[in-house]
Amino acid sequence: MAGVAVIGKGAITVKLDIRIGHGFDVHAFAKGRKLILGGVEVPYEMGLAGHSDADVLIHALCDALLGAAGMNDIGHHFPDSDMQYKDADSTLLLVHVMGLLREKGWGVGNVDITLMAQAPKLASYIGNMRARMAGLLQLEQDAVNIKATTTEKLGFVGRKEGIACEAVALIAKL
Numbered sequence: 001m002a003g004v005a006v007i008g009k010g011a012i013t014v015k016l017d018i019r020i021g022h023g024f025d026v027h028a029f030a031k032g033r034k035l036i037l038g039g040v041e042v043p044y045e046m047g048l049a050g051h052s053d054a055d056v057l058i059h060a061l062c063d064a065l066l067g068a069a070g071m072n073d074i075g076h077h078f079p080d081s082d083m084q085y086k087d088a089d090s091t092l093l094l095v096h097v098m099g100l101l102r103e104k105g106w107g108v109g110n111v112d113i114t115l116m117a118q119a120p121k122l123a124s125y126i127g128n129m130r131a132r133m134a135g136l137l138q139l140e141q142d143a144v145n146i147k148a149t150t151t152e153k154l155g156f157v158g159r160k161e162g163i164a165c166e167a168v169a170l171i172a173k174l
């Protein structure tokens, strides 16, 4: 992608080989479902509703990666009308997204992810999520940051109706 750098009074065109992307996803809690976050099963009285396994962390991450590469979003690549993705393991969707980026010559620099959940307490599972995501992204664990926050009992997250997740990703041409 071409960009413009201003040096002194003139402007020169430079080639920008890094991009950022942002992803956001929400899934509602549902009884009788497993709670899967970042490819890790978290014990809780409810899971998340969705066409796939509803791994809200991976969905936000996929959207950040696709967004950085200018490649639409997760629903474009894996439509929720396609039975192929019914109860799909979202780690497989992430592997597919990584392949799409690689085909275009992109590698991932780092990702930073924030889970918004009033419950359950996630701190003790975040290390496993980081390890799982780092493995799939082929990154060191310090390049895969995952945080959790409540929303101080405010809004749908605060009422424990579901979990939201935001992710940002930096990608660079290999």
Ligand SMILES: Nc1ccn([C@@H]2O[C@H](COP(=O)(O)O)[C@@H](O)[C@H]2O)c(=O)n1
Pocket: 116, 117, 118, 119, 120, 121, 122, 123, 124, 148, 149, 150, 151, 152
């Ligand atoms: N579902 C969650 C939410 C938060 N945490 C941890 O608690 C800390 C404080 O949360 P606040 O919402 O009060 O900022 C937060 O930094 C997380 O470490 C958690 O484990 N699980």
Ligand SMILES: C[C@@]1(CO)OP(=O)(O)OP(=O)(O)OC[C@H]1O
Pocket: 025, 026, 049, 050, 051, 052, 053, 054, 055, 059, 074, 075, 076, 078, 079, 080, 081, 082, 085, 086, 088
């Ligand atoms: C992941 C997909 C797969 O069909 O389904 P959902 O689990 O419903 O998740 P969503 O975040 O709504 O993204 C849409 C779909 O790509």
